[in-house]
Amino acid sequence: MIENKEIKKESLFLKAIPYFDKYGILLLLLLMIIGLHLLQPEVFLSWRNVTNVFKQISWQSMLALGVFIVIVTAGIDLSVGSIMMLSLMVLAITSKAGAPWYVVVLIPLVIGMFCGMFNGLGITILRMPHPFIMTLGTLYIFRGTGNLISGGVPISGFTEEVRLLGNGRIDLTWLGLKESQYLPVSVVLIAIVFFLMWAFLNHTRTGKWIYAIGGNPNAARAAGINVNKILVIVYSLCGLLAGFGALILAGRADSGYPNAGLNAELDAIAACIIGGASFFGGRGTVLGVFAGVMIMGILRNGLNLNDVSAFWQQVLIGSIIVIAVYVDVLRKDLGTRK
Amino acid sequence: MFSSNKIILEAKNISKYFGTITALENVNLSVREGECLGVVGDNGAGKSTLMKVLSGLYKPSKGELFFNGNKEVLDSPRDSQNLGLEMVYQDLALAGNLPIGENIFLGREPTKNLGFLKILDYKKIKEMSEAHLDKLKIHVKSADQKVEELSGGQRQAIAIARATAFNSKLVIMDEPTAALAIKEVGKVLDLINGLKKIGVSVIIISHRMDDIFAVCDRVTALFQGTNFAESELSKTSRDEVIGWIMGKK
Numbered sequence: 001m002i003e004n005k006e007i008k009k010e011s012l013f014l015k016a017i018p019y020f021d022k023y024g025i026l027l028l029l030l031l032m033i034i035g036l037h038l039l040q041p042e043v044f045l046s047w048r049n050v051t052n053v054f055k056q057i058s059w060q061s062m063l064a065l066g067v068f069i070v071i072v073t074a075g076i077d078l079s080v081g082s083i084m085m086l087s088l089m090v091l092a093i094t095s096k097a098g099a100p101w102y103v104v105v106l107i108p109l110v111i112g113m114f115c116g117m118f119n120g121l122g123i124t125i126l127r128m129p130h131p132f133i134m135t136l137g138t139l140y141i142f143r144g145t146g147n148l149i150s151g152g153v154p155i156s157g158f159t160e161e162v163r164l165l166g167n168g169r170i171d172l173t174w175l176g177l178k179e180s181q182y183l184p185v186s187v188v189l190i191a192i193v194f195f196l197m198w199a200f201l202n203h204t205r206t207g208k209w210i211y212a213i214g215g216n217p218n219a220a221r222a223a224g225i226n227v228n229k230i231l232v233i234v235y236s237l238c239g240l241l242a243g244f245g246a247l248i249l250a251g252r253a254d255s256g257y258p259n260a261g262l263n264a265e266l267d268a269i270a271a272c273i274i275g276g277a278s279f280f281g282g283r284g285t286v287l288g289v290f291a292g293v294m295i296m297g298i299l300r301n302g303l304n305l306n307d308v309s310a311f312w313q314q315v316l317i318g319s320i321i322v323i324a325v326y327v328d329v330l331r332k333d334l335g336t337r338k
Numbered sequence: 339m340f341s342s343n344k345i346i347l348e349a350k351n352i353s354k355y356f357g358t359i360t361a362l363e364n365v366n367l368s369v370r371e372g373e374c375l376g377v378v379g380d381n382g383a384g385k386s387t388l389m390k391v392l393s394g395l396y397k398p399s400k401g402e403l404f405f406n407g408n409k410e411v412l413d414s415p416r417d418s419q420n421l422g423l424e425m426v427y428q429d430l431a432l433a434g435n436l437p438i439g440e441n442i443f444l445g446r447e448p449t450k451n452l453g454f455l456k457i458l459d460y461k462k463i464k465e466m467s468e469a470h471l472d473k474l475k476i477h478v479k480s481a482d483q484k485v486e487e488l489s490g491g492q493r494q495a496i497a498i499a500r501a502t503a504f505n506s507k508l509v510i511m512d513e514p515t516a517a518l519a520i521k522e523v524g525k526v527l528d529l530i531n532g533l534k535k536i537g538v539s540v541i542i543i544s545h546r547m548d549d550i551f552a553v554c555d556r557v558t559a560l561f562q563g564t565n566f567a568e569s570e571l572s573k574t575s576r577d578e579v580i581g582w583i584m585g586k587k
Binding site for chain 2: 203204205206208209211212214215216218219220222223224225281282283
């Protein structure tokens with residue numbers, strides 16, 4: 001009898017795993033928000049601070065989303081920070097040269113996409129043994145190119161139109177709110193881009209194939225899927241998102257500067273891992289990436305508000321990565337047969 | 339038994355050379371509707387090469403293929419799929435992270451087209467896959483279950499379901515029971531017998547005499563890339579077939 005009870009208990013626990021899998025990370029995010037609110041009840045959840053967090057994560061979230069779809073295919077893109085920097089530098093130069101605003105806005109997207117496509121073609125056509133190697137190479141190539149064309153110095157001052165995405169404000173006074181309670185354009189942008197990516201990955205055939213390639217590339221090939229073509233699309237999309245990040249950063253910083261996006265690829269990868277994406281591919285959700293980005297953003301913000309040293313931030317973010325992946329290991333032991 | 343005299347696949351004088359290596363030399367093979375043909379042979383006898391020629395993965399150096407009496411030239415596995423021939427690979431070729439239904443329709447998902455976007459029709463995937471699994475008497479909790487949660491035998495059943503989901507006429511299986519627990523072997527063999535009943539022809543490559551003698555109607559042996567011996571199953575014995583594999587008549 002006692003044995004029966006135990007089995008029942010365990011099966012209930014096992015049944016809870018998929019839900020924990022899907023929403024556990026949101027629970028962690030919620031706990032962090034509550035905790036930081038209790039520590040700083042006046043400031044943390046204030047309009048100003050919340051919009052600040054969103055503005056800070058705006059361009060990082062684009063890089064993380066790009067890296068995420070690459071990780072879903074069991075790949076990796078180390079070059080996103082450099083793609084963003086190169087796109088930003090070209091944007092700055094084009095702007096300085098007096099090109100019309102729509103050209104300045106489009107150019108980082110085009111550059112980003114071509115950089116990503118370059119990665120994708122290298123991995124597929126040159127048959128590089130692992131995306132790590134190709135994108136490690138382009139991490140240096142793209143940043144070097146960015147420095148070469150800009151002379152390694154910052155180029156500042158963009159027009160209002162160019163800065164709209166990163167710095168624009170949506171006035172909410174018509175809702176009876178104060179003038180300081182505006183909505184940053186970047187918040188709306190994050191929402192739109194994440195929604196589109198969710199719809200793409202979960203409801204289109206190409207999106208399903210991206211997950212299939214991550215799950216078992218041989219199965220995808222046997223099913224007649226053109227794996228190389230999909231991979232080139234995935235890396236191009238990742239580059240496009242990095243270019244988008246450059247456009248947002250241009251608005252926020254009002255400057256193209258040589259150190260833009262330095263080490264940002266690591267933050268992007270960290271956000272994906274914290275959000276539950278598996279390095280072995282085929283696993284992870286857009287909602288998870290959003291949670292991962294938010295956790296890192298809120299952690300930094302919260303620790304700053306509480307005057308904790310930046311060094312502790314590094315230790316904490318690192319610990320969260322290790323714990324998050326350990327939870328994934330436990331889940332695998334329980335949830336699947338081998 | 340559904341087995342008729344209509345020949346659905348015939349390979350005539352197939353030869354395949356890889357540089358100076360002769361993998362197949364003048365091999366003939368035919369399968370009738372609803373028939374199960376066992377292909378046996380030692381490692382390197384040319385079984386896998388022959389199956390890859392039949393499925394369009396390799397182009398034969400010489401020889402001709404006939405489907406339903408029509409001569410066909412296959413440029414890729416897609417071509418043979420379009421003619422109703424499917425392979426079940428030894429490594430199963432399933433994506434463990436996807437549900438059963440999505441695996442069955444992988445690469446050929448029913449979609450609703452929204453301009454250039456192909457939107458997945460999840461409802462149709464679930465309905466069609468569950469109907470198909472019912473037809474083959476494959477029992478799973480739900481078509482939404484992920485393949486990685488299944489046992490080896492269940493995965494083999496899903497791989498076979500996948501191969502037969504599009505009205506295929508002939509399924510080629512490479513060692514379908516090699517990776518299975520003993521109690522699951524019977525279920526897969528039952529499934530193969532079930533396919534024959536609905537008129538699907540099967541070619542099985544296997545080392546296991548138990549499998550061959552449980553489901554096949556005819557057995558053919560390859561030896562060093564050539565036809566060595568062939569017989570109706572009822573007119574031969576295990577010992578004789580094992581002898582053929584080793585090159586003795």
